[in-house]
Amino acid sequence: GQQVMQIPQYQHVQEGEDFTTYCNSSTTLSNIQWYKQRPGGHPVFLIQLVKSGEVKKQKRLTFQFGEAKKNSSLHITATQTTDVGTYFCAGAEYGNKLVFGAGTILRVKS
C-alpha cells in the first residue's frame, strides 16, 4: 500500500536558524498537505499543494511539491520559538484517503 516517509524524525535548532523537513511517497500523489501540531495540541492544517513543481509561501514557511508529485518539502526561514511542534506531511493518491508521514519534531533553542 501507499507509504509516506518523512525525515528527519527530530531536529533541534538555534533560534534564527533555518529548518527543512522532507516527505517522500511511494506512489504518485494527487495532492500533498502539511499540518502542524503544537505540543499538547492537535494537528492543524497549514497548506495543500496539488500541481507538479508547485511552490507556496506563508510568511517564513515555503512549501514545495516535486515535479513527479512524489515528494515535498517544508522550509522555515529564521526559526522562532513559536515554530516549535511537530510538522506532518500527508499525501493522497487519486480517489484515496490521506496517508500521514511520521512527522518531524522541531525544537527551537532561544
Added chain:
Amino acid sequence: DGGITQSPKYLFRKEGQNVTLSCEQNLNHDAMYWYRQDPGQGLRLIYYSQIVNDFQKGDIAEGYSVSREKKESFPLTVTSAQKNPTAFYLCASSFFTGDEQYFGPGTRLTVT
C-alpha cells in the same frame, strides 16, 4: 460556531472495561476519521468513514469498534481486547477522503 468536538478531554478507566469516545462535527463533512497517537509518535489510522452507515478499518483497527449512524457523529469504542489502550485519540473530518482534515482537540485515555 462550526467545528469538531471530542469529549471528554481526559478519560481514566480500569483494565477490562470498554470505553466510548465521542466525536461530533457540524461542518457538514461526509468523511470522518479516528487516529491514535502515542507520545512522540505520528498518527495511526484506526477507522474511517466516507459516508453515513459505512466505515472501513484503518491500520490498527484490532480492539476498536465504531459506528456511523448520523453524519455528525462517529463514536469510537475502545474494547477490553485492545492490548495497550492508553494513548491520545484524535478525531478528524473532511468533505471527502483526500481533502484537508479538521481535527478535534483529542481525548487522552489512561487505562490502569
